């Protein structure tokens with residue numbers, strides 16, 4: 486089986502498992518796990534922020550991040566297919582009293598004109614005040630697309646002018662960094678608070694981080710515990726993240742090459758593929774998925790007319806060639 490359903494399917498490599506097995510650990514709720522502290526410090530530094538917090542999932546990192554800039558009864562603006570509004574089961578509303586309004590962009594980019602017209606920080610006692618704008622980079626449901634850093638910087642300048650906060654959902658920010666050469670700190674610089682995942686293309690079994698100011702992270706630490714996310718000797722997992730940062734970032738370029746190869750096999754213009762996700766329009770998405778599975782290639786239908794392929798660490802060049810042959814035939 487060649488499994489292209491998601492880059493979350495990666496299993497830890499032997500070397501990663503060794504790093505996990507030999508990790509120095511302590512009780513992280515006491516702030517005494519040296520491996521977690523090292524990971525938090527390293528990731529905060531990478532993005533040019535003061536502090537970071539290890540969380541079990543990207544969804545929890547996003548909820549903690551958004552709540553740090555949006556109070557109950559306030560709203561966050563985001564793109565209409567953003568993960569925070571489509572794929573977190575309403576957590577921001579259910580647990581934090583945060584509401585959302587959206588703009589739509591075919592490639593998931595920020596649309597500053599739309600943001601300006603949606604922005605309503607203080608329209609009296611009948612309207613929800615806007616507190617923040619959330620951007621996703623790379624954008625998952627738009628197909629691993631990269632928002633140009635210049636657009637993010639323009640958003641940042643506008644946000645500073647009007648006193649609005651910016652949240653970056655950087656679950657796959659590593660892919661954007663490798664695809665464009667933009668420094669991680671440049672992405673960090675446009676956000677008040679960001680969330681990044683170790684468990685997607687980086688290949689760690691678990692883990693995300695929330696990155697921001699010392700105050701935001703101190704408060705998020707309390708909220709993480711309140712929501713049941715206080716973890717103990719979790720350096721075993723943080724070690725997987727440190728290993729991934731050492732060994733699995735630059736190699737994402739291979740996943741991007743593989744994605745372009747698969748796009749070509751599926752009749753999609755490879756120039757449309759910016760990172761490790763390929764979106765294939767198919768009127769028969771469900772039966773295409775079933776036919777591919779019959780021939781040993783697992784892909785997913787993310788809509789009735791949309792098939793998605795995601796390349797990752799566990800799918801090497803030989804498996805990609807095999808998948809490409811099957812998909813081209815179908």
Ligand SMILES: *Cc1c(COP(=O)(O)O)cnc(C)c1O
Nearest residue numbers: 542543544545568621625654656
């Ligand atoms: C995967 C993902 C997340 C977090 O997902 P978890 O499964 O909760 O770790 C957040 N944002 C985006 C864009 C994602 O793709």
